[in-house]
Amino acid sequence: MRLSIYDQFVVGVVQxxxxxxxxxxxxxxxxxxxxxxxxxxxxxxxxDEDGIxxxxxxxxxxxxxxxxxxxxxxxxxxxxxxxxxxxxxxxGVAHPHTFAGVR
Numbered sequence: 081m082r083l084s085i086y087d088q089f090v091v092g093v094v095q096x097x098x099x100x101x102x103x104x105x106x107x108x109x110x111x112x113x114x115x116x117x118x119x120x121x122x123x124x125x126x127x128d129e130d131g132i133x134x135x136x137x138x139x140x141x142x143x144x145x146x147x148x149x150x151x152x153x154x155x156x157x158x159x160x161x162x163x164x165x166x167x168x169x170x171x172g173v174a175h176p177h178t179f180a181g182v183r
Contacts, residue, residue: 081129082110082155085140086148093123093132105132 081093090110097103105123109116123135129152137150 081132082153083133083136084151084153085137086143086145086150088143088145088148090153091118091136091140093136107136 083091083093085091091107092110092115093105093107095103095105104125105127107118107121107123109118121136121139123132127135133150133152140150
């Protein structure tokens with residue numbers, strides 16, 4: 081699930097089946113070149129997608145802007161699209177965002 085937070089930034093939420101989170105939903109900020117985990121945002125277990133969206137939007141209420149809202153986004157996150165290209169992110173290979181606008 082991906083949420084646009086008042087058109088200012090994007091928060092993604094994944095629900096792993098195990099690992100250190102023990103199935104608890106994990107939130108992260110999507111940036112152009114990386115995803116930053118939000119370790120301080122503990123999302124309760126047992127929420128459906130609407131519940132997660134409400135919970136996350138309440139946590140980011142300080143970013144509210146007139147006429148804007150927290151809205152779900154469709155499509156793949158930036159990192160998922162880049163993950164399809166095996167050369168992106170490897171050592172010795174220029175990242176496509178590194179030289180944006182330089183030709």
